[in-house]
Amino acid sequence: MPQSSQTTEREIERLTIERDELAAAAKRVSVQLQHFLNDATDPGTEALAAQYELSRILSLLSIDTSAVDEAQYLSRFSAIPSEIHGFLANRLPEDVHLNYQRAIGNRAVEEAAKDLRMEANAASSEGVQPHLTAGWLKAADHIDPIKGGGHFPSVLIQFGGAA
Incomplete structure (x- = not known):
């Protein structure tokens, strides 16, 4: 396989992993924001808009969470x-x-x-x-x-x- 093809494949793989990690982080934020919304008596327009936007973006992404999920337990404090x-x-x-x-x-x-x-x-x-x-x-x-x-x-x- 040519070097440029390998580089392109590695870059695609790296970007895919970064996208999946970002999406997983957004999903965690979304869950925490939803907890806040559920627990707050008046969550405010900004919080509601943020939750809506996070949910909308996450619904557009098809992500492979297996790599992210397996990596989550590798805490820098306990691995x-x-x-x-x-x-x-x-x-x-x-x-x-x-x-x-x-x-x-x-x-x-x-x-x-x-x-x-x-x-x-x-x-x-x-x-x-x-x-x-x-x-x-x-x-x-x-x-x-x-x-x-x-x-x-x-x-x-x-x-x-x-x-």
Whole structure:
């Protein structure tokens, strides 16, 4: 498939998801506004007009709420790794998911290797035997993806019963 076609399909998919998320948010607002209208003794013309307009717009949209509904429980305050993994595993091909995990894993290993180098240099300045600190530096270079170390993780990490 040509690159421009893939880009167009991805853009359409992105816009569809954004539309569905916006429509789902509007639906939640509409429900809350309806609760307000039902509970208020005098909801006011603006509130009634807003509810009418939201209802009208929502009736015009045909939306796929499955992606939005499944994502709603992924609260930034309570999502756990297995929930996030399950969400991604159901939407991404395994190789794309692995590359995503590697982007995070490689960055963590780069940071650990940098920290090991800093410790080696600090130990060297404190008089620790040079062959020990040289080993630390060699180990840091061995694992650091920037210096040719492996990709981490090497296989897709599975959390819980997902994927």
